[in-house]
Amino acid sequence: MHYLACIFIMILNGCKNESNATTETSVKTQTVAETESENAIDPSVAGMWQDYIASNPKFEGQEIPESDFFHNNRADANRLAELTLNGKKKASSGLYSLYKYYQVALPKVGTKQIVTDFDGKAVAIIENKRVDTIPFNQISEDYAGLDMGTDVEPLEKWKKAHWDFFENFLKESGGEPNEEMLIVCVIFKTVWPAKH
Template sequence: MTEIQMWNEYIKINKNAKNYEAWSFGGNTPDMPDLLAELVLRGIKTATASAYPCYVAENAPLPPVGGYNLILNTKGEAVCITETIKVYTIPFNQVKEEHAYKEGEFDRTLTSWRKCHSEIFTMELKEIGQEFTEDMLVVCEEFKVVYPII
């Protein structure tokens, strides 16, 4: 299903939904975006994290609470729609075990979350001429799947 087809299906059941951001997850392997999208669709992954300096570099706003995200796979096909329910910034080294668990990746521990995300953030920050640090701010976002209804 295309992004527009899925959105049109969703607004039939939620007439208050006005707009959305379409995106796919990043990752340090080519298949990671699809794996993460599947975890979201199955209700396992209910959170994500981004490097705050990337928002600053792009002069981009943080995800709004109540905002809709149309999650895409690596082929650009629509997988699901989520609604953001919580957004906060926190230093990388202060992210809690609870957040790591909600991200649903690997063994869902903070140790594996930190290892994976430090690698990803290092790559992303290098692209904007910055370096990863343990105390850099991270944008933590929590969401729920609103379509398809699971």
């Protein structure tokens, strides 16, 4: 089930800051400790969030965002993380019916997420800028380019990759892909590291 969630949604692996902490230092220390021990996520996730907060103090006290990787295998997850880090990948696509099937809330504008490689090491922080639900057969060339991180035949590549991918997961839930299936289209911006 985890790899399904990794593909379509960034599942919450972060933790909440303790509200009873007496000092800023203890809050940061407890957050890192909680993150590492309770959720067994890579320490780089909490470290990246702390670096982001240090440069953006207005977000001090906010929860560590969800962290996860794109796709379901090492090669694709690492490739997509690199494209995100380089600012080439600026969108992600999920199957609306799977959000419903797994009773997971749709992504929201303004939500930040920590993108990791396949091993869970933090690579970048992204922020959702736009969320739309669009039928598969109405995905635009521009959107496909943002999702695929390329301008070389992006729509053809997007359709082939996503049709095959969604087909495999729909089989598990007893469905079949069709041209009208709804896609949750998230356009995001890489906000950390701050080189974009």
